[in-house]
Amino acid sequence: MIRNIFITTCVLLLFTIQAQAKIDIVHPSASQATVNAPSTYITGNTNKNATLTINSEKVKLWEGGIFVHNVPLEYGINKIKVKSVHSGIRENKVIIIKRNKPVPKAIAKAPAYKQNTTGVLYAKTINDDSTVREKPSISSQRVIDLPVNTVLYIDGQQGNYYKIQENGSSEFWIHKTNITTPVALAKRITPQIKNIKTYSDKNYDYYKFYLTYPVLYTVKQQDNSVNITMYGVKDNKGGNNYTYTLNFDKPILGYDCYYQDNNLIFRKAKLPDLYNAQPLKGIKIFVDAGHGGTEKGTIGPDRVCEKNINLDIAKNLIKMLQEAGADVSYSRITDKNAGLYERVKKAKDNNALISISIHNNSLPYGGNPYLTHGTEVHYYNENAKALAVTIKTNLAKDLNIKDNGIHKSSFAMTRQTNPVSVLVEAAYMQYPEEYIKLKNPQFRKEIAKSIKKSLEEYILTLSK
Ligand SMILES: [Zn+2]
Structure with a gap:
């Protein structure tokens, strides 16, 4: 025994x-x-x-x-x-x-461009979010996502893409799966703007353009002005495209452009009432904790998952924002899966003024964690750049970590123009010094505190 x-x-x-x-x-x-x-x-x-x-x-x-x-x-x-x-x-x-040894890339021969020669080719978009691009390729820049039933005239075809016939300096291409089979018409029917109306509700100012039918449009924001161009619509100077310019005396917050029947609506988020002593009071903010559930995000060297670190930072931030009087909505406060577009929709449905997605960074295989690390903030649209700079600068300073800059990135959580959208990569999961800090609850609180401070600073700049 x-x-x-x-x-x-x-x-x-x-x-x-x-x-x-x-x-x-x-x-x-x-x-x-x-x-x-x-x-x-x-x-x-x-x-x-x-x-x-x-x-x-x-x-x-x-x-x-x-x-x-x-x-x-x-x-x-x-x-x-x-x-x-x-x-x-x-x-x-x-x-x-x-x-693997690099194999010399076989230069794929671009398919030849076939110009249409039979009168005018007419087609309509068949999906919402039919993406128009600058070049006939999936990797080319997006111009706009058009809704279903937008009328397009086709100039020609290259591979799977149709070239949209419009006068101007830019090219517009759309994938064949997004439109009806083009049919020949004797001539192009010129659309007109019949009326323009402006109105407001609690959250937005609206500009409604009454059109003969939905046309290709683009929206370009620069500083405090926006150009809305409706292609093929004659303007009063005899031009082929109609551009409506809106100038504002304050920075432009979230905006959307969409069709309601034949009418194009541009709506711009209103600047809420601001209280300098309590800048976040009543401000609608959407907080997104990246990944969740079976989507673990990056896994740290001792298997702590990014999804849990993100969630803890987000929960701290939600609490701090609520205490500061903000009107907070969020994608998740538990460890659950959430689809990317579900998150985007939730932010919009809650009329959030600002959306912040919280992540922590990882490297591709070829990267070196000792060289690439630090804090960085991603944005896509001009209206989010100032907020991205503020958050990034404060995080680097407050956390005393490397400033890895702001980056223009086309992510689901940054692409939308409404709300003002940024994605924060607070620190790197594979850089030991930062990872060890990320595992510390106090450090995660510091991240949330710094982001809250940046939101206050950003809102205060709007009241100037
Ligand atoms: Zn992530």
């Missing part, structure tokens, strides 16, 4: 020691990865008192035994040997990474 207990204890002890020397590789997550870059990074964790080597090079273990290490990659198969030794117990792991 005693012998049995002794053996069991020894076995248990051995297990414990072995478990302590265990190497947990987090990145790359697959046992065999293909990385077409000169180097990649390895992240994971082991016993905090162990000695860790990767390809015989001693690797620093950070707080809690986490490691982040960059390894160079040769062409072909790379066997990366990870060794952890603790109390005489060692564990070895081998990571296999394949690096």
Whole structure:
């Protein structure tokens, strides 16, 4: 009996020691990865008192035994040997990474442009959000998303894209799956603006253009003015496109342009009543905690998930904003899945003036966490740039981390012009110094506090 207990204890002890020397590789997550870059990074964790080597090079273990290490990659198969030794117990792991030799890209021959020669070709959009682009390619810049039943005249075709016939300096292309099969008409029917009306409600000022039928339009914002151009609509100077310019004496907040039957509506969010002593009072703010549920986001070197860090920052921010009198809505306050467009819709349905999406950053395989880290803020539309700058500058200063700039990025959470939309990448999940801070609840509170301060500063600039 005693012998049995002794053996069991020894076995248990051995297990414990072995478990302590265990190497947990987090990145790359697959046992065999293909990385077409000169180097990649390895992240994971082991016993905090162990000695860790990767390809015989001693690797620093950070707080809690986490490691982040960059390894160079040769062409072909790379066997990366990870060794952890603790109390005489060692564990070895081998990571296999394949690096392919660059193959000279076969230059795909662009399909020839076929000009229409049979009178005028007429088509209508068949989907809402039919994207018009600058070039006949999915990677080309978006110009506008048109609603269903917008009338388009077609100039010609290149591959799967139709070129929209419009006079002007820009080109407009639309994918064939977004429009009806073009049919030939004897001549183009010129649309007209029959009337323009302006009106307001609690949240918005409206400009309604009564058109003969829905046409291609663009909206361009610069500083405090907006140009709404309706293509093919004759203006009173004999031009082929009608541009309506709105000038404001205050910065432009959220705006949308959409059709209601044949009539184009431009609506601009009203500047709410501002109280200098309590700048966030009554301000509608949407807070989005990135990822959630089965969408874990980036996984840190000891497997703390980005989704949970984002959620905690968001919950702190929601509380602070509510205490400051803001009218807050949010995508989630629990660990649940939420679709990107569901989030965007919720922000809009709540008439939010500002939308803030909270994330923490990660690197692609070829990146080096020791070189790329810090705080950054993403925006897409001009009306969000000032807010992006304010948040980024304050975060870098308040958190005492690297200022990684603002970035113009076409994300679901930044693309909409209403609300004013930014996406915050507070810090990097793969840079040990920042990751260790992110795991600290106090630091997450500091992030929320800094964002709240930026929102106050931004709102105060509007009252000037
Ligand atoms: Zn994220």
